[in-house]
Every structure is written in C-alpha cells, then in structure tokens.
Amino acid sequence: MVSVLHPLEKIRTAEHLSRQELAELSGVSAEKIRCIENGTSLYKTNDSVADKLAGALYRDRREIFRDEELSHLGRPAHTSKKIEKRHKPLPLMICPHCRLEVYASDRCYMCEGTLAVMV
Numbered sequence: 504m505v506s507v508l509h510p511l512e513k514i515r516t517a518e519h520l521s522r523q524e525l526a527e528l529s530g531v532s533a534e535k536i537r538c539i540e541n542g543t544s545l546y547k548t549n550d551s552v553a554d555k556l557a558g559a560l561y562r563d564r565r566e567i568f569r570d571e572e573l574s575h576l577g578r579p580a581h582t583s584k585k586i587e588k589r590h591k592p593l594p595l596m597i598c599p600h601c602r603l604e605v606y607a608s609d610r611c612y613m614c615e616g617t618l619a620v621m622v
C-alpha cells in the first residue's frame with residue numbers, strides 16, 4: 504500500500520526537521536503537527552496555525568494546506584512555548600485589494616491580486 508504523505512510532512516522531512524524541532528520553530532505543538540500529518544485532527548486547521556507552520560518552513564501556506572483543510576473557525580494554536588524564530592520572518596504587507604496582511608511578493612496569495620513590491 505502506498506501511503507500519501509501530507510505536504511507538511513514532506514516539506515518538514517525535506518528540511519530535516521523533526522516534529523519537535525518544527526514545533527519549537529513554529530510555536531505549534533508537536534502533537535498538533537502529528538495530527539495534521541496523519542490526518543487525524545478532529546478539527547480543521549486554524550488559519551493562524553497554518554501561517555505559523557508555513558512561516559517556520561518559509562513556505563506559502565497554500566503549498567502545505569488545501570483550502571478545505573483550513574478555517575478561521577478552527578482551533579487556535581495550542582502553544583506551550585514562546586516562539587523563537589531561527590529565520591528572519593518573511594516581510595509582510597497589507598494587500599491593497601483584499602486588505603489582508605500577506606507575504607510581500609508579486610502576487611497576493613489570498614486574492615491573487617498584483618502587489619507592487621519593491622524588492
């Protein structure tokens with residue numbers, strides 16, 4: 504039987520991070536990460552959890568999660584520790600189209616509108 508890895512697990516292992524290490528980088532509990540990877544979470548993943556994991560892995564959250572896995576109504580991050588970032592956080596900006604805080608790039612990952620970013 505071929506098992507399909509959740510993108511979170513694929514990216515995490517490609518970055519040579521254990522669940523515990525990713526937990527420490529992201530501030531999301533290792534247990535939550537395990538539930539997401541195994542698809543055993545009872546709840547949709549909260550947007551803020553997805554953003555923390557994506558930020559810690561330097562990815563757009565849409566590389567890791569399908570929209571239907573996410574909800575702003577999902578459980579908020581279950582955190583036990585303060586976040587200590589290893590990397591400089593990605594620059595954020597307010598999208599002029601949807602008014603959401605998004606990663607600075609040439610295209611808004613929320614509404615796909617064009618962002619005028621000075622790089």
Ligand SMILES: [Zn+2]
Pocket residue numbers: 598599600601602603605611612613614615616
């Ligand atoms: Zn936007």
